[in-house]
Amino acid sequence: MDGAPFGEAETMAQALELTENVEMYLKYIYLLSQQNHGTAKTGEISHYLKVAPSSVTEMLERLQKDKLVKYAKYQGATLTKKGKDVALKILRRHCTMEYFLVHLGVPEGRYHDEACEMEHVLSDDTTRRLQKMIDWPSTCPDCYDLTKLHCKHLVAKR
Numbered sequence: 322m323d324g325a326p327f328g329e330a331e332t333m334a335q336a337l338e339l340t341e342n343v344e345m346y347l348k349y350i351y352l353l354s355q356q357n358h359g360t361a362k363t364g365e366i367s368h369y370l371k372v373a374p375s376s377v378t379e380m381l382e383r384l385q386k387d388k389l390v391k392y393a394k395y396q397g398a399t400l401t402k403k404g405k406d407v408a409l410k411i412l413r414r415h416c417t418m419e420y421f422l423v424h425l426g427v428p429e430g431r432y433h434d435e436a437c438e439m440e441h442v443l444s445d446d447t448t449r450r451l452q453k454m455i456d457w458p459s460t461c462p463d464c465y466d467l468t469k470l471h472c473k474h475l476v477a478k479r
Contacts, residue, residue: 341441343389344411345370346380350390350398351408352467360397369467412462415440417448420455433470 339347349369353361363381367374381392389404400408418436427435451457 339407343380343384344407344441346377346384347389347400347404347408348411348415350400351405351412352465354399355463356467360399362397366398409462410445411440412465414443414448416461416465417451417455417457418443420457420461421451424455 346366349366350361353365353369357365363374363377366377366381370377378394381390381398384390384398384404385392388401389407390398390400392398415436418439419432422432422435
């Protein structure tokens with residue numbers, strides 16, 4: 322996985338005016354699709370985002386209209402290329418922030434939550450600068466562990 326598609330995803334985000342809520346959906350659809358080797362199910366998305374399944378269905382229909390996901394009732398959702406680009410951008414920001422916060426000595430109970438907040442406001446330029454500073458692994462975000470809600474490599478850094 323290369324770390325390059327910041328520019329394209331940034332342009333899409335500006336055109337679609339993605340909200341933090343939409344970004345979270347895209348991020349978790351990506352992670353669940355990877356975990357399942359296929360689709361992200363409505364119930365799984367509901368569980369991770371702590372929202373009602375009916376809210377997930379509503380959002381998936383909206384995301385499909387915006388051409389960010391392919392969704393079929395009772396089947397689940399997968400990301401389109403546009404949706405995947407945005408999800409990967411958010412995940413890269415998240416993983417970068419987690420690495421940086423661990424580097425600062427932020428305890429395990431806090432670095433994930435704080436990275437979740439910052440992933441939505443961090444610029445691509447700042448993200449790239451942080452990645453250089455902390456020797457960010459090129460395997461990210463493929464190394465993200467959904468069961469632990471952080472990068473697998475952080476275990477070794479603690």
